Amino acid sequence: MLYNKNDWPRKTIALQLPRFVPWPPDTTVVRVPKLSLRNAGWKKIGMPVTRLSVKSYVDMETGEIIKKRDMFEQRLPVPSNASLRWIEQLCIVNSLGKKAKELCVFLLKMRNSRGSFVLPLANLIDVYIHRNGTVLRISRARHSHYDLIGDIAAAGVIAQEQALGSLFQKHARLSAQDVLEESAAYYAWPGIFRGRGSWVSES
Structure with missing residues (x-):
């Protein structure tokens, strides 16, 4: 039996274009300080690491060129500097102790695109x-892990029980199917299946 290509299901992807884009004549390349790189986890720093410094943006709706400082005054959404944001995130995560850092990395893998987690925080901790x-002594384990959550929250990674700090939030417009697919981050984590395997073998 032959299939026509039109018979296959299609998934429509809506592209969300940014309203404000950098204005090239007012954009420069600057070096990232070595201290920031070391705090972010760089072991060896050979070639200079650079990032873009944007001072003006183009409003794609009006064609107007706006200074970044004016955007702050007008409370317009200033695009975040992705590379600088990433370095700042690494600096915070690497400032944590070993156990808190490992838990923090796990939680960051479980982020959704609405500034929170794919599951309630208490469930993720369990x-x-x-x-x-x-783990048989679950009460003691929960107590020690909630102490780690306190360290993670103090560093600014978590703002509330179900909300991440602004620096660590992800936001995107998702379809209903995309929201369901976000849970794949949870089910794809290998620890889930190692744990289930142990539960089955001990029952």
Whole structure:
């Protein structure tokens, strides 16, 4: 039986173009300080690491060129500098202790695109506790892990129980199917299946 290409299901992807884009004549390349790179986890710094410094943006709706300082005054959404944001995130994560850092990395993998997590934070903590198998003294384990959550929150990664700090939030316009597919981050995490395997073998 032959299939026509029009018979296959299609998924429409809506492209969201940014309203404000950098104005090239007012954009320069600057070096990232070595101290910032070391704090972000760089072990060896050979070639200079650079980023873009944007002082003006073009409003794609009006064609107007606006200074960044004026955008702040007018409360317009100033695009974040992705490379600088990434370095700042790494600096914060690397400032945590070993156990808090490992838990923090796990939680960041479980972010959704609405500034929160794919599951309630309490559920994610329980899953993380059981990542290598069933933990019998769950109350004690929860207590110690909530202490780690306190360290993570103090660093600014978590703002509230179900809200990440602004620097670590992800935002995107998603379809209903995209929202469901976000849970793939949870089910694709290998610790989930290692834990379930242990539960099955011990039951």
